[in-house]
Amino acid sequence: MSTDNQISTDNGHLEIRAIVVDDDADVREIFIELLEMNNIKVVANGVNGKEAVELYKMHHPDFVFLDYLMPEYDGLYAIEKIREFDPHGKIILVSGSHFERNVLGDTVKAIIKKPIEMNEIFKAINKIILTT
Amino acid sequence: MTLQSKESDIKSPDEWMVSDELKELDAAENELVEKEKHLTMLTNESFSKMKEVSKINRDLQNRIKSLQELSASLNRKNDELKIANKELERKTIRNDQVSLELKEKLERVTQKEKELSLQRDFLARRLDETTQDLVKAEKFAIIGELSARLAHDLRNPLSVIKNTMDVMSAKQNMKIEERLQHIARFKRAVQRMSHQIDDVLDFVKKTEMVLHTASLRSIMDNAINVILIPPNVKIFLPSNDVSIMCDSRKLEAVFSNIILNAIQATNDNGEVKIRIMNIDTHVKIEFEDTGNGIPVTTIQKIFDPLFTTKQTGTGLGLSICKNIVEQHGGTITVQSPPTIFTIKLPKNVM
Numbered sequence: 001m002s003t004d005n006q007i008s009t010d011n012g013h014l015e016i017r018a019i020v021v022d023d024d025a026d027v028r029e030i031f032i033e034l035l036e037m038n039n040i041k042v043v044a045n046g047v048n049g050k051e052a053v054e055l056y057k058m059h060h061p062d063f064v065f066l067d068y069l070m071p072e073y074d075g076l077y078a079i080e081k082i083r084e085f086d087p088h089g090k091i092i093l094v095s096g097s098h099f100e101r102n103v104l105g106d107t108v109k110a111i112i113k114k115p116i117e118m119n120e121i122f123k124a125i126n127k128i129i130l131t132t
Numbered sequence: 133m134t135l136q137s138k139e140s141d142i143k144s145p146d147e148w149m150v151s152d153e154l155k156e157l158d159a160a161e162n163e164l165v166e167k168e169k170h171l172t173m174l175t176n177e178s179f180s181k182m183k184e185v186s187k188i189n190r191d192l193q194n195r196i197k198s199l200q201e202l203s204a205s206l207n208r209k210n211d212e213l214k215i216a217n218k219e220l221e222r223k224t225i226r227n228d229q230v231s232l233e234l235k236e237k238l239e240r241v242t243q244k245e246k247e248l249s250l251q252r253d254f255l256a257r258r259l260d261e262t263t264q265d266l267v268k269a270e271k272f273a274i275i276g277e278l279s280a281r282l283a284h285d286l287r288n289p290l291s292v293i294k295n296t297m298d299v300m301s302a303k304q305n306m307k308i309e310e311r312l313q314h315i316a317r318f319k320r321a322v323q324r325m326s327h328q329i330d331d332v333l334d335f336v337k338k339t340e341m342v343l344h345t346a347s348l349r350s351i352m353d354n355a356i357n358v359i360l361i362p363p364n365v366k367i368f369l370p371s372n373d374v375s376i377m378c379d380s381r382k383l384e385a386v387f388s389n390i391i392l393n394a395i396q397a398t399n400d401n402g403e404v405k406i407r408i409m410n411i412d413t414h415v416k417i418e419f420e421d422t423g424n425g426i427p428v429t430t431i432q433k434i435f436d437p438l439f440t441t442k443q444t445g446t447g448l449g450l451s452i453c454k455n456i457v458e459q460h461g462g463t464i465t466v467q468s469p470p471t472i473f474t475i476k477l478p479k480n481v482m
Binding site for chain 2: 024026027029030031033034037069071096113114115116117118
């Protein structure tokens with residue numbers, strides 16, 4: 001679990017603050033790099049569902065990019081816990097398979113399939129922003 | 133006699149006549165006595181003969197009597213035999229009838245047997261087909277799960293490759309250090325993908341065994357050579373050795389898999405002890421580690437395909453190990469804690 005302690009000096013209109021949770025270090029790191037290149041500020045990142053919940057409480061990000069299959073505390077754990085205190089939390093599931101769709105229903109705002117395509121990420125973000 | 137002599141002295145012609153007659157008389161008398169004697173003798177003789185005859189007669193009578201008795205008993209026996217014979221004839225007739233019925237019944241039984249055998253063959257075929265269907269369904273289920281899992285597992289390194297490419301094409305003027313970092317990511321992603329594909333292929337195709345006599349210690353040494361042993365892990369190899377008939381390359385894969393698991397179980401800090409035990413026609417190999425042990429819920433599924441507790445595991449390693457050991461006619465078991473994997477192999481695989 002790592003947290004970016006830099007406080008944003010931006011006025012908050014344009015910059016999106018996000019957290020990224022994935023147990024795979026390479027996936028996580030390059031995804032963060034890509035997000036940052038596209039003006040999405042990744043304020044923190046973690047490796048399992050439990051860290052996702054803690055980081056969410058700490059940072060209240062605009063978006064959570066969450067992996068589903070993770071050891072010990074998976075994505076489902078994080079989704080349930082976050083919804084307990086923030087039913088409208090904007091969780092985007094970034095996953096490797098289809099079956100989550102059946103399990104999760106509409107508990108998440110969007111499901112993005114790996115390999116991650118930035119266009120898909122922007123589409124999902126715009127859709128969520130427009131509907132809320 | 134003297135008187136007679138005197139008288140003879142004075143014999144007259146008459147007297148002479150008389151005297152002759154007397155003589156004759158005497159002679160006759162003598163003859164008579166002789167005859168009487170003879171007669172007595174004869175009488176005696178005939179008497180004894182009579183006695184003899186009567187004895188013979190008695191004997192004969194006895195014999196006749198016994199013959200008569202014999203005859204009577206023979207008659208009785210004969211009668212009995214006749215009755216028995218009649219009875220037998222009756223029985224024979226009955227037997228013939230029964231035999232005929234039996235024949236018919238036997239034919240019916242044979243017919244039934246034929247029908248049953250046909251039915252049995254049919255059922256056996258059905259059972260075979262159903263079993264094959266089930267095995268196929270099971271295989272399809274495993275293959276389905278396997279491909280879903282493979283697809284899922286490949287998406288992570290694929291994502292790494294794709295996103296690294298995105299970053300690299302967006303940043304044309306990249307520092308060499310940063311470029312090397314990205315290239316290392318490419319390498320890791322490609323390695324992971326090949327490893328996952330290899331594991332699945334190893335699981336799916338069961339190759340033929342190449343059997344030869346090999347020393348278990350040398351197989352172990354080869355297995356350990358391909359493993360990077362962390363500095364705080366100590367491996368204790370057995371001091372003894374046994375040579376067995378086996379596919380050494382396959383066993384090497386089994387040993388390295390189990391030793392690697394054992395090292396991971398110690399969290400890179402502990403000991404792994406390997407023992408070889410020579411038991412008659414078999415050999416037992418034990419791998420013990422000083423890790424925390426395996427939870428009960430995990431231990432039940434540990435050899436199941438696709439079961440894994442690791443982040444990047446395919447869940448096929450121990451399943452492949454089990455396949456190989458069973459291909460050798462052996463068994464693999466696990467107990468915990470302390471965690472001991474036990475492989476039992478026949479020295480001469482059939």
